[in-house]
Amino acid sequence: TVSSTKIRQALSSGRIQRANAYLDHFYFIKTTLTHGNEVMKHIHFPSYRLRIEDVTKLVPPIGVYAVSIQYENELLKGMLNVRAGTDSLIPRVDVHLFSEPESLNHKLVNVCFHKRIRDELDFSSPDAMQKQLENDRQVIEDLIY
Numbered sequence: 001t002v003s004s005t006k007i008r009q010a011l012s013s014g015r016i017q018r019a020n021a022y023l024d025h026f027y028f029i030k031t032t033l034t035h036g037n038e039v040m041k042h043i044h045f046p047s048y049r050l051r052i053e054d055v056t057k058l059v060p061p062i063g064v065y066a067v068s069i070q071y072e073n074e075l076l077k078g079m080l081n082v083r084a085g086t087d088s089l090i091p092r093v094d095v096h097l098f099s100e101p102e103s104l105n106h107k108l109v110n111v112c113f114h115k116r117i118r119d120e121l122d123f124s125s126p127d128a129m130q131k132q133l134e135n136d137r138q139v140i141e142d143l144i145y
Contacts, residue, residue, distance in 0.1 A: 014061045014116040026112035028070070029057065033104045036094045043130040048104060050080075050093040050111060059091050064117040066140040067095060070110040074101060079133075079140050080111065083120055098137065114145045 002022040010019035011027060019027050029050065036047030052059060059082060067080040078097040085092045095111065097104075117136055123129040 008058060011058055011060055014063060016060060016065065016113045016116050020113070026068075026114065027060075028110045028112045029059070030108065030110050032106060032108050033095070035105060036096075039126065039129075040094065040096065043126050043133070045096045045130070045133050047081075047094040047096045050095065052090055052093060055089045057090075059093060060113060060116065062091065062120045064120070064136055066114040066117055066143055066145065068112045068114065068145065069095065069097060069104070070112060071104060071107060076100065077140065077145075079117070079136055080113075081120070096133075096137075098141070115143060 007019055007022045010016075010022060016027065029052070032051045033048035034051055036049045040047040062082050062084060065080045065082070067078050069076045069078060076097050076099060078095050080093065080095040082091050082093050117139055121132060123132065
C-alpha cells in the first residue's frame with residue numbers, strides 16, 4: 001500500500017507515471033469541457049478548457065501532458081496544457097484532442113493523465129507555438145497508451 005502523501009507528491013511534481021503506478025490506475029480528473037483557447041484554434045490546434053472550480057483539486061504542475069479523454073465508450077488521445085491562471089489560484093487547463101467524433105463542449109468527461117511531456121515555454125510567435133505543438137503531438141502519438 002502506498003500512502004496518499006506519496007501519491008500527492010508524485011502528482012505535484014509532475015511524475016505522472018510514478019503516481020499512476022502508485023494508484024494502480026491512471027490519475028484522472030472528472031470535469032466538464034468548455035470552449036478553449038481561441039489562439040489555439042487559429043493555429044489549427046482547437047482546444048477545450050477543463051472546468052476546474054475547486055481550489056483543492058490536485059492538478060499536476062504547469063506543463064504539457066499526454067492524456068486521454070474518456071467519454072461514454074470512447075477513449076480519445078490528446079495533449080493537455082496546464083498554465084498559471086489569471087487572477088486566481090486555479091490553473092488554466094486546455095486539452096487538444098487528436099480526433100473528435102462529436103463536439104464535447106459542455107460534456108462531462110474523465111481526463112486521464114499518462115505522462116508529462118515538457119515544461120511550459122514562451123513563444124516568439126504563433127508560428128513558433130504551432131511548430132512546437134506539432135512536435136509535442138508527434139511525441140505523444142508515438143507513446144503507447
